[in-house]
Amino acid sequence: MAHAVSNNAPMTAEELKAEALRIDNYKFAMWLYLASEVVLFSLFIGAYAVMRLNSPEVVKSVHDSLNIWLVTANTFLLLTSSWAMVMGLRQIQRGNVQGLINWFWLVAIMGVIFMIGQYVEYHELALLGITLGFNNDQWQSFGAHFYTPTFFHGLHVFVGVIWCLLVIRNAQRGGYTIRRHVGVEIFGLYWHFVDVVWIILFTLIYLV
Amino acid sequence: MADEKNQDLNEIAHNTRPPDQYEVGEADRLEEAVSDNPLDQSLAGIAQITEQAAESPVVQGFDIAVSGLEQSIESLGHAPAHPVEAMADTTHGDVTYLFGYTINQPVYTVVFGVLAILTLIEVLLAEIIQVDWLKIPLLVGIGLGKAALVILFYMHLKDDSRVFAVALILPLLIVVLSIAFLLGVPTTGY
Numbered sequence: 001m002a003h004a005v006s007n008n009a010p011m012t013a014e015e016l017k018a019e020a021l022r023i024d025n026y027k028f029a030m031w032l033y034l035a036s037e038v039v040l041f042s043l044f045i046g047a048y049a050v051m052r053l054n055s056p057e058v059v060k061s062v063h064d065s066l067n068i069w070l071v072t073a074n075t076f077l078l079l080t081s082s083w084a085m086v087m088g089l090r091q092i093q094r095g096n097v098q099g100l101i102n103w104f105w106l107v108a109i110m111g112v113i114f115m116i117g118q119y120v121e122y123h124e125l126a127l128l129g130i131t132l133g134f135n136n137d138q139w140q141s142f143g144a145h146f147y148t149p150t151f152f153h154g155l156h157v158f159v160g161v162i163w164c165l166l167v168i169r170n171a172q173r174g175g176y177t178i179r180r181h182v183g184v185e186i187f188g189l190y191w192h193f194v195d196v197v198w199i200i201l202f203t204l205i206y207l208v
Numbered sequence: 209m210a211d212e213k214n215q216d217l218n219e220i221a222h223n224t225r226p227p228d229q230y231e232v233g234e235a236d237r238l239e240e241a242v243s244d245n246p247l248d249q250s251l252a253g254i255a256q257i258t259e260q261a262a263e264s265p266v267v268q269g270f271d272i273a274v275s276g277l278e279q280s281i282e283s284l285g286h287a288p289a290h291p292v293e294a295m296a297d298t299t300h301g302d303v304t305y306l307f308g309y310t311i312n313q314p315v316y317t318v319v320f321g322v323l324a325i326l327t328l329i330e331v332l333l334a335e336i337i338q339v340d341w342l343k344i345p346l347l348v349g350i351g352l353g354k355a356a357l358v359i360l361f362y363m364h365l366k367d368d369s370r371v372f373a374v375a376l377i378l379p380l381l382i383v384v385l386s387i388a389f390l391l392g393v394p395t396t397g398y
Contacts, residue, residue, distance in 0.1 A: 027369075028375070031376065035376060042384070043383065046383070068334075072331050079327065082358060082362055083320035087316060087317075188362070192363045196358050196359060196363075203347050203350070206334075207330055
């Protein structure tokens, strides 16, 4: 006969130690993955910074054409989604699974709206002739340096939205409890990292 | 003969004190007490120099640095003993204390408010300031500050193991140094 263990039953010192080690191992693995992402995005950012310093007039003319308020709204969306993410984590840490699901739906929806906003921005830029640079010498350098980091970031948002939906499904199936929710924390690390990258990209590419 | 030697060793062991019982200024008293024996005088001189060196800023600075390093190493690999309870202050609290003020919101919401305000300030500064030498460091500084807030509070690096911070900072440092190196290398024309 299987023993049913209540999720609210107090954990012994041994269990707490084992759980702490398990969580730390998962988190460390995620941080190591994020370290590889740091290298990738740092190279993109470094390449853009060199282009920005070498061709300030090109960047300035693009800034004049850009709809900064659309990008600012998108930035607020990602910041809000990060806040919703930690509020969802807070709910599961209190044992409220439905609260986690509600907040994470907000995260996923804002991620989707962000991608739509990015599509609109790309469309506006394309109408101005700012593309990846085919047959357009003026914007060639800017296009490559602009689209590579922002598209790659958008791709990360897309993966994040899919991951968020999987976390929601897992939560609906009872996969997370007040004591066992490391999956939520791992996804949180990823989503916040995507937010951090956007904070840097927004400042460097759209404002400076 | 052997008994005599053991008795000498016992006497030495009895008279030898641990380092923490050594009194400051003892070298001076030792110098007064020493005989004309050149060996005694040399030992007293060494003790005097050692005392002076221990009080010098260089040695004291080194001592502080070593203590700091020891504390850093001890903090590495620190794991919260109780994972659920460890985050209680930052995740479960409904009140945030900031610069002596009490805010009836969780710390996550307060951080979000700060991030939103900083973003608005960034955008406004970008529209107002036109000179690069002021605009670039100011906006990049605010951007890095925002990123640090997310990493420390939302990614919990403030409370988590320092090893995670090393996993973030080390590759960043290597990339920055590599880019700086590549920028410093003269172009070969290719």
